[in-house]
Amino acid sequence: MRTGEAVAGSVVRNATEAWARLAAFGWLFGLALAWIAAIVIAAGSADLLPLPSPTDMDMLARREAPSFAHWLGTDRLGRDMLARLVYGARISLTVAILAPLIGLLIGGALGILAGYFRGGLETLVVGGVDVLLAFPPLVLALAVMAYLGQTLANLTYIIGILSIPAFTRVARAATLSVAKREFILAARAMGATELRILLRELLPNVILPLLAFFLLAVAVTIVVEGALSFLGLGVPPPAPSWGGMIGEGRESLETAPRIAFLPALFMFLTVLSFNIVGDTLRATTDPRQGAA
Amino acid sequence: MLGFIATRIGYLIPVLIAVTLLTFLIASLLPGDLAHAMLGDQATPEAVEALRRDMGLDQPLWWRYLNWLVGIVQGDFGRSFRTGEPVLGAILARLPVSLELMLLAEVTALAISIPLAIHCAAHSGGPFDRVVTGIAFAKLSIPNFMAAILLIYLFAVELRWLPATGYVPFAEDGLGNVRAMVLPALTLALAEWPVLMRVLRSDMIAVLQEDYITMARAKGLKSRRILFVHALKPSSLTLITVAGINIGRLIGGAVIVESVFALPGIGRLLLGAIYTRDFMILQGVVLFVAAGFVIVNFLVDMLYAVLDPRIRHAHR
Numbered sequence: 390m391r392t393g394e395a396v397a398g399s400v401v402r403n404a405t406e407a408w409a410r411l412a413a414f415g416w417l418f419g420l421a422l423a424w425i426a427a428i429v430i431a432a433g434s435a436d437l438l439p440l441p442s443p444t445d446m447d448m449l450a451r452r453e454a455p456s457f458a459h460w461l462g463t464d465r466l467g468r469d470m471l472a473r474l475v476y477g478a479r480i481s482l483t484v485a486i487l488a489p490l491i492g493l494l495i496g497g498a499l500g501i502l503a504g505y506f507r508g509g510l511e512t513l514v515v516g517g518v519d520v521l522l523a524f525p526p527l528v529l530a531l532a533v534m535a536y537l538g539q540t541l542a543n544l545t546y547i548i549g550i551l552s553i554p555a556f557t558r559v560a561r562a563a564t565l566s567v568a569k570r571e572f573i574l575a576a577r578a579m580g581a582t583e584l585r586i587l588l589r590e591l592l593p594n595v596i597l598p599l600l601a602f603f604l605l606a607v608a609v610t611i612v613v614e615g616a617l618s619f620l621g622l623g624v625p626p627p628a629p630s631w632g633g634m635i636g637e638g639r640e641s642l643e644t645a646p647r648i649a650f651l652p653a654l655f656m657f658l659t660v661l662s663f664n665i666v667g668d669t670l671r672a673t674t675d676p677r678q679g680a681a
Numbered sequence: 682m683l684g685f686i687a688t689r690i691g692y693l694i695p696v697l698i699a700v701t702l703l704t705f706l707i708a709s710l711l712p713g714d715l716a717h718a719m720l721g722d723q724a725t726p727e728a729v730e731a732l733r734r735d736m737g738l739d740q741p742l743w744w745r746y747l748n749w750l751v752g753i754v755q756g757d758f759g760r761s762f763r764t765g766e767p768v769l770g771a772i773l774a775r776l777p778v779s780l781e782l783m784l785l786a787e788v789t790a791l792a793i794s795i796p797l798a799i800h801c802a803a804h805s806g807g808p809f810d811r812v813v814t815g816i817a818f819a820k821l822s823i824p825n826f827m828a829a830i831l832l833i834y835l836f837a838v839e840l841r842w843l844p845a846t847g848y849v850p851f852a853e854d855g856l857g858n859v860r861a862m863v864l865p866a867l868t869l870a871l872a873e874w875p876v877l878m879r880v881l882r883s884d885m886i887a888v889l890q891e892d893y894i895t896m897a898r899a900k901g902l903k904s905r906r907i908l909f910v911h912a913l914k915p916s917s918l919t920l921i922t923v924a925g926i927n928i929g930r931l932i933g934g935a936v937i938v939e940s941v942f943a944l945p946g947i948g949r950l951l952l953g954a955i956y957t958r959d960f961m962i963l964q965g966v967v968l969f970v971a972a973g974f975v976i977v978n979f980l981v982d983m984l985y986a987v988l989d990p991r992i993r994h995a996h997r
Contacts, residue, residue, distance in 0.1 A: 520699040524971045527933030528951065532967045533707060535955040612824040616937055619826045620952060635830060639941075642834050649834075653827045661822035668818075 418669050421662035428659055432478040443472040444627045452645040464634070464648050465641050473629035474655055480630045481656070484545050484614045489606035491549025492556040497599050499553070500560025505568050505591060514561075518554040526551045530613065531622055539625045548613055552606055559602045563595040597674040604667030608660045615656055631656045685986055693979050697972060701753065704968045705746050708960060758965040763957055768965035771950060778848065779946035782938065783931050785862055786869030787924065793870065794878035799908050801878075802885035814882070817875035825872045825934045829941040832864050832871075846943040865942045869934050873927060880923045884916045918989055925981030929974055 431438070446466045453463040461470040503514040530547050537543040567573065568591070576590050615632030617623040624630050631652040638649025733739055737748070752759065758768035801810040823831075837845035843864055849857035888894065889912055897907050936948030943949075947966060954962035 516695070516699075519696055520703060522929075523696060523700050523975045524703075524967070525929040525932040525974055527936060528967060528970050529707075531936070531951065531955060532963060535958070535963060536707065536960075608822065615824055616826055616933075620937065620940055622955065632826070635827060639830055639833075642830070642838050646834055646838070649830050653830065656824075656827065657822055660824075661819060664818070664822050 417665055421665040424658055424662045425666065428478050428655075429482065431475050432482050435475045435479055438475065440472040440475060441469040443468060443476040443629050445469075452641055452648065454647075461651055462645070462647060464637065465645075468629075470648070470651055473634060474631070474652060477629040477631045477634060477652065478655070478659075480541065480624050480628060481611055481614055481632075481659070483541065484548060485607045485610040487545045488548035488610050488614075489552050489556075489603050491546070492552030492606060493599060493603050496553040496556025497560045497595075500557040500562075501564050501587065501591060501595060503557070504561040504564025505587060511561075514557060518557050521551070521554045527613065527616060530617060531620070534617065534622045539622060541624050544614065544617065544623055548610055551613075552610070555606065556599065556602065560595060560599055563598045564591060567591065567594045598671070601667055601670035601674050604663050604670065608663035608667065611656060611660050611663070686983065689979060689982055693975065696975055700971045700975060701750055701968060702746070704964060704971065705749060707967075708964045709742060709745070753968070758968070759961045761959050761962050763959045763962075768961055769969075771962060772947060772966060772969050775945055775947050775950050778944055779935050779939070779948060781851075782862065782865055782869065782935055782944065782946060783928075785866035786873060786931065786934075789866055789870035790873035790877055791920075791924075793874040794881060795913075797874075798878045798881035798885060799913065801882045802889060802912075803904070803908055805882075805886050810882075813878070817878050820871065820875045823871075825868050826937050826941060828871050829864070829868045829938060832868055833941070836864060846941075848942075848944045861942075861944075865938045865944060868938050868941075869931065872934055873931065876927060877920065877923060881916055881920055884919045885912055888912045888915055918985060921981060921988070922985060925978055928977055932970055932974065 446468055451463060452465055455462045461474065464470055464473065499514050503511040530551060533547045534543060537547070573586060573590055576586050581590070611631075614623055614630070615635070618630040618632030619636040621633070621636065623632060626633060634652035635649050635656070638646075638652065641648045737745060740748075749759075756769055758772070760767055761771065797813055801813050804810055833845045836843045843860055845864075848861050851858040894907060894911060897911050898904075902911075932948075935946060936951060938944070939946040939948035940952050947970065950962065951966045951970075953959070954966065
């Protein structure tokens with residue numbers, strides 16, 4: 390019989406074990422998580438922070454060096470850099486999280502169904518994915534943005550749709566590796582419905598690699614959104630976005646390289662952090678690595 | 682081998698047809714009528730109607746697709762709405778610039794990644810390997826538009842060694858052409874080498890554990906010969922595949938790099954068409970690039986099968 394103390398003891402042990410496991414990922418993993426948390430919190434509470442307006446221009450204070458009024462200086466239209474970086478994080482992160490979510494939900498579902506039911510459905514899904522992969526993603530995104538018009542929603546939809554093939558492949562591969570296992574067979578032998586097998590037996594085994602891939606997809610999406618905004622085909626100005634800021638900063642490279650370098654640094658650190666966290670999780674959930 | 686080619690071609694043709702269909706549908710089904718988009722918001726309904734009839738937009742969708750497809754097969758991609766220039770001609774005129782850029786970038790990327798990968802694989806786990814693998818991982822987080830800005834700042838603004846933008850045709854000024862191409866090609870190569878290096882490195886580590894490598898070592902062959910001849914040969918197959926897969930990314934990168942460095946390639950043609958809303962050019966470029974991409978991947982598959990007999994037999 391388990392006493393309350395034993396339960397409490399095991400909770401403490403579980404917590405320390407979880408902490409030890411997290412610590413085993415190393416300080417780099419911790420730093421990456423901390424940076425992501427800082428950016429997410431700053432972007433989420435941008436309206437509450439005592440920041441100047443990110444869009445108010447001040448033609449008398451153009452390309453100013455960092456000062457007490459403008460902690461990171463101003464850009465070529467005299468707008469506060471720190472405010473633009475924080476509000477830019479909001480746009481980059483919104484797209485970067487919502488777009489892969491579309492891919493995760495649609496691509497994940499398609500991949501699991503294709504890997505589980507096989508047959509004609511699988512042929513159709515794999516064929517459709519191949520056609521979508523036939524377009525260089527950036528070219529397709531540019532073309533669709535040109536037809537649809539530049540809004541935050543369109544940007545999210547198109548990048549989301551473009552991420553479906555990759556999620557489908559990951560989900561299908563993960564499903565194929567577990568669909569023939571004994572516990573699936575056991576569930577079926579006990580009379581479980583297909584829906585129950587899919588949701589209760591298959592999904593928990595497929596969701597971890599999918600989530601690890603989701604984090605890597607967030608990193609890729611930040612880059613794609615940045616590239617589109619850099620080319621002037623992302624979120625329309627004056628709304629700040631990191632890619633757009635790098636593009637604008639280009640014209641001031643000779644006089645104030647800081648204007649291009651600051652958003653570049655923010656984007657680099659954020660993409661790197663998501664890559665580190667995603668790659669660490671992928672390595673720990675990848676069955677090929679063994680039960681390390 | 683013939684059976685393998687037939688299977689792959691049997692797969693290639695439906696994919697190509699689907700690519701044309703998707704390209705056509707993107708242009709036709711998306712909200713916002715083409716005629717309307719071209720004339721702008723102030724256009725009168727009569728003007729839009731007249732343009733629609735002119736462009737054949739009042740015909741049924743399937744009829745327009747078939748007409749368009751028949752034209753494409755005959756090499757008629759239509760004409761630009763703006764300049765009247767034939768679309769295919771515009772594409773072909775700019776193709777050499779993009780090809781030169783991508784070829785230079787790929788060669789540079791290989792020149793960086795092969796020696797690094799070999800050295801890392803030979804001493805895997807050592808300090809050199811860990812530093813290079815770390816740099817490669819970090820470099821994956823620097824998008825090429827960011828790398829382009831950094832390179833322009835370093836080599837054009839600070840050191841003033843190379844021009845920041847501009848293009849000189851090779852026929853006019855060979856040296857000027859190369860000078861104009863260095864930074865763009867380097868930008869793309871910097872994005873490519875980490876991918877190539879990582880794949881080649883892990884592949885080589887596996888190859889180096891094969892029996893025939895131990896055999897070569899036992900025979901007393903020099904380790905340089907083992908690494909560059911015995912180990913690189915099987916790994917080069919993987920490299921070809923990865924290089925093929927990367928072409929899609931390379932094309933996307935070329936669009937950005939051509940825009941940053943003002944190179945008159947296909948990427949700039951595409952962007953120009955988007956900015957001026959020249960939809961015939963846009964549609965033509967998207968189709969040309971996607972079809973080219975599919976065909977190149979098909980050729981890479983073929984090359985792979987030629988080089989590795991196991992592939993063509995596995996597909997029977």
